[in-house]
Structure formats: structure tokens, C-alpha cells
Amino acid sequence: xxxxxxxxxxxxxxxxxxxxxxxxxxxxxxxxxxxxxxxxxxxxxxxxxxxxxxxxxxxxxxxxxxxxxxxxxxxxxxxxxxxxxxxxxxxxxxxxxxxxxxxxxxxxxxxxxxxxxxxxxxxxxxxxxxxxxxxxxxxxxxxxxxxxxxxxxxxxxxxxxxxxxxxxxxxxxxxxxxxxxxxxxxxxxxxxxxxxxxxxxxxxxxxxxxxxxxxxxxxxxxxxxxxxxxxxxxxxxxxxxxxxxxxxxxxxxxxxxxxxxxxxxxxxxxxxxxxxxxxxxxxxxxxxxxxxxxxxxxxxxxxxxxxxxxxxxxxxxxxxxxxxxxxxxxxxxxxxxxxxxxxxxxxxxxxxxxxxxxxxxxxxxxxxxxxxxxxxxxxxxxxxxxxxxxxxxxxxxxxxxxxxxxxxxxxxxxxxxxxxxxxxxxx
Ligand code: TRP
Numbered sequence: 001x002x003x004x005x006x007x008x009x010x011x012x013x014x015x016x017x018x019x020x021x022x023x024x025x026x027x028x029x030x031x032x033x034x035x036x037x038x039x040x041x042x043x044x045x046x047x048x049x050x051x052x053x054x055x056x057x058x059x060x061x062x063x064x065x066x067x068x069x070x071x072x073x074x075x076x077x078x079x080x081x082x083x084x085x086x087x088x089x090x091x092x093x094x095x096x097x098x099x100x101x102x103x104x105x106x107x108x109x110x111x112x113x114x115x116x117x118x119x120x121x122x123x124x125x126x127x128x129x130x131x132x133x134x135x136x137x138x139x140x141x142x143x144x145x146x147x148x149x150x151x152x153x154x155x156x157x158x159x160x161x162x163x164x165x166x167x168x169x170x171x172x173x174x175x176x177x178x179x180x181x182x183x184x185x186x187x188x189x190x191x192x193x194x195x196x197x198x199x200x201x202x203x204x205x206x207x208x209x210x211x212x213x214x215x216x217x218x219x220x221x222x223x224x225x226x227x228x229x230x231x232x233x234x235x236x237x238x239x240x241x242x243x244x245x246x247x248x249x250x251x252x253x254x255x256x257x258x259x260x261x262x263x264x265x266x267x268x269x270x271x272x273x274x275x276x277x278x279x280x281x282x283x284x285x286x287x288x289x290x291x292x293x294x295x296x297x298x299x300x301x302x303x304x305x306x307x308x309x310x311x312x313x314x315x316x317x318x319x320x321x322x323x324x325x326x327x328x329x330x331x332x333x334x335x336x337x338x339x340x341x342x343x344x345x346x347x348x349x350x351x352x353x354x355x356x357x358x359x360x361x362x363x364x365x366x367x368x369x370x371x372x373x374x375x376x377x378x379x380x381x382x383x384x385x386x387x388x389x390x391x392x393x394x395x396x397x398x399x400x401x402x403x404x405x406x407x408x409x410x411x412x413x414x415x416x417x418x419x420x421x422x423x424x425x426x427x
Contacts, residue, residue, distance in 0.1 A: 039080055041069075041078060041079075042077075044098045055111065057174060061175075072118045074118060085097075086120065086122075098115065100380070118170055143180075153235075196229065200217075212306060219262065227254070229252070230249060233245075254291065262309070278313060310366050322347075329362060
């Protein structure tokens with residue numbers, strides 16, 4: 001075990017990365033699948049290509065997005081999937097260094113996003129950081145993106161001997177037209193979990209958000225370390241209409257009511273919506289298999305408070321299998337009057353396995369509330385490039401009755417391409 005694997009094995013985020021227990025049948029190995037490309041780059045690029053169709057992204061843009069994904073993966077793209085993952089990437093439970101997500105803005109076409117761990121092929125955390133920084137640097141040069149903010153924070157988040165479980169991740173908001181939105185994810189515990197509060201507070205001060213951060217700082221300080229901690233620090237870089245800084249807070253063993261409380265520091269965010277999402281997935285809680293995660297966003301529009309709150313629920317830990325996870329997602333989308341057809345198309349784009357054969361394809365469901373914007377739902381997907389986790393054996397379903405059945409694979413109306421010139425906010 002090197003420093004990287006040891007650190008990840010220790011799960012410093014209070015079990016945040018703990019996959020569902022591997023009881024029950026053996027995991028379905030990827031090599032058992034038919035027609036699947038055998039290299040990480042091809043496997044994920046194929047999924048991305050099919051997801052682009054779901055998001056209304058045309059052939060030319062699709063090829064560009066696939067190329068960028070491959071560039072971000074760098075040498076990892078060529079890795080055969082029959083070999084074990086070179087490092088235990090914290091992006092996905094099976095250590096695939098890629099995660100897809102689909103945001104469903106009310107009334108609009110779904111927005112596709114991909115998150116990448118560009119240092120995945122490196123075997124130590126310092127190398128992971130160097131590789132990731134180089135990859136992000138190349139992308140920034142190519143697209144004329146200023147990385148000044150990242151550089152100003154690098155002593156905090158990218159020290160010479162970083163702690164895990166991540167160093168620098170990069171997410172892309174992929175749109176049918178206009179520039180791709182770039183977001184960077186950093187580790188608040190890079191200088192040690194014990195210094196995370198100091199690290200995040202200093203970063204927020206340097207970026208001019210100290211005062212707006214104060215309500216969140218107090219919320220976490222009152223519960224830290226047993227009940228709350230920091231998970232990610234994220235920066236929007238490039239030509240965003242309204243760039244955000246985001247602070248992710250993990251809630252250990254929280255109830256639905258605790259999660260609702262976590263939304264209170266954000267004016268306009270309705271706590272009861274947060275509680276409703278939790279109850280739909282895991283009842284009243286406590287959510288102690290994998291933690292709930294809040295995301296507070298800061299744009300500077302409100303100098304005294306965060307401008308948005310998102311709650312991420314790790315649905316995979318609270319359902320038997322992905323059929324149930326999908327039912328929960330469909331029910332939640334309906335609650336907000338959003339069509340679930342793109343979700344079904346996305347699931348078909350990702351895998352041919354039956355949804356009942358595993359859990360974790362749908363990793364998180366989230367609800368973002370920001371200002372006067374309509375609430376936004378996001379579903380997160382694991383590519384399952386390395387393996388499929390078996391259905392959970394220990395899950396008593398929460399109270400809600402099953403959602404009415406919808407055929408998977410039904411054809412959906414094509415999404416309307418958006419014509420914005422600057423990426424808008426999604427999660
Ligand atoms: N896989 C990690 C986890 O499940 C990190 C992560 C990936 C994550 N996507 C996320 C955390 C979305 C919160 C929200 O915790």
C-alpha cells in the first residue's frame with residue numbers, strides 16, 4: 001500500500017466513500033459484458049457519446065466532448081479494463097475516475113456534466129496532483145481560461161505532500177452550443193482533515209467570501225467533527241455567466257430534519273423541500289450508511305449569505321438496486337413536474353445490464369435551491385467501468401409506495417438545444 005491507497009483505505013471522510021457492503025452474489029465483472037470496449041477511454045467516451053444524444057448535443061460537439069474527456073484522462077484512457085484500477089479514485093465507488101450527471105432544469109433540456117479525476121493513473125497522491133494540474137493547465141491554455149484563482153489557493157489545497165482522498169478534479173458542463181463550463185474540485189483536507197476548517201476559511205477570505213461564508217462556518221463548527229465536516233471546495237473557472245465558489249459539507253448520521261436545518265443558512269432555500277427529498281429516499285433517517293452532503297454556493301450576489309444550497313442524497317446506500325433508485329428518482333422528478341424520459345434514456349445509454357442486477361449506477365440524487373431560480377434536480381451516474389456492485393441485502397424500503405411503472409427504453413422527444421453564450425449554473 002502506498003500513501004495514496006493507505007489514505008483512501010482509511011476513508012478519512014467518515015465513510016463517505018464506503019461502497020455498499022459486498023454481501024450477496026459476487027460483483028458482476030466488467031469482462032462478462034458483451035460488446036463493451038476494453039479500454040477506459042473508449043468505454044467512457046462511448047457512454048458520453050450516447051449521453052450527449054440524450055442531452056440534445058449534436059454530432060460535432062459530441063466528438064469534441066469525447067476528445068476532451070480523453071485528454072483529461074490522459075494516459076489513463078489507454079488502460080485496459082481487465083486490469084485493476086491503478087489508484088482508488090474517489091470519484092466513483094468502483095474507482096472509475098469518471099462520473100456523469102444530468103441536471104433537469106424546470107422546463108428546459110437536461111444538462112449533461114462529466115467529472116474526471118485526471119490524476120487517476122498516478123500511483124501516489126503527489127503524482128496525482130501534478131498530473132491533474134498539468135491536465136487542467138493544458139485545457140485552460142487551449143480554451144484561454146484564467147487559472148489565477150487556483151494558483152492563489154494552491155498552497156492551501158495542493159501542498160507538496162497532499163492528504164487524500166483527492167487532489168484536483170475537473171468537471172465539464174457540456175452544452176449543445178456555447179462554451180463548455182469548467183469546474184475544479186479541491187480537497188479541504190489536503191493539509192490534514194484537522195485543518196479543513198482553517199483551510200476553507202482562509203480560501204473563502206482570499207476569494208472575498210469570508211462574510212457570506214460565516215453562517216456556514218458557524219453551522220459546521222457547531223457540529224464538527226462528529227456530525228459535520230468539509231468534503232470539497234469547488235471553483236467555476238472560465239466564462240461563466242455567474243461563477244460560483246462552492247463548499248461541500250458532509251453530514252454524518254443526519255436525519256431528514258438535520259438536513260433541512262442545513263439549508264437554513266441560505267435565504268430562499270426551503271428546508272421542507274430538503275426534508276422531503278430525504279424522506280422519499282430513506283425515510284426520516286438517520287442516514288448512516290453513506291452521509292448526506294450539502295453544497296453551499298457563493299457568487300458574491302449576497303455578501304452576507306450563501307446564494308444557494310444543494311442537498312446530495314447517496315441514494316445507492318438506501319435502496320436494494322438501481323430499479324428502486326430509478327423509481328425514487330422518477331417520483332422526485334414528477335414531484336417537480338419534470339419528465340423522467342431523459343433519465344431512462346440516460347440509463348439505457350450507460351448500461352445494458354438489468355437495473356435489478358446491481359446498485360450504484362445511480363449514485364446520488366440532488367436538489368439545488370438558489371435565489372429565485374426554480375429548484376433543480378440532478379441525477380449522478382457511475383460508469384461502472386470496473387465493476388457493478390451487487391444489490392444490497394440489508395435494505396428495508398422506506399415507506400413510499402412504488403411509483404407507477406414506466407417502460408425503460410421508451411423514445412423521448414429530442415431535447416431542445418440551448419443557445420446561450422456563457423454556461424449557466426448547474427450542479
Ligand atoms: N464518490 C464520492 C462520494 O460518493 C465523491 C462524489 C462523487 C460526490 N460525486 C459526488 C459527493 C456528488 C457528493 C456529491 O462521496
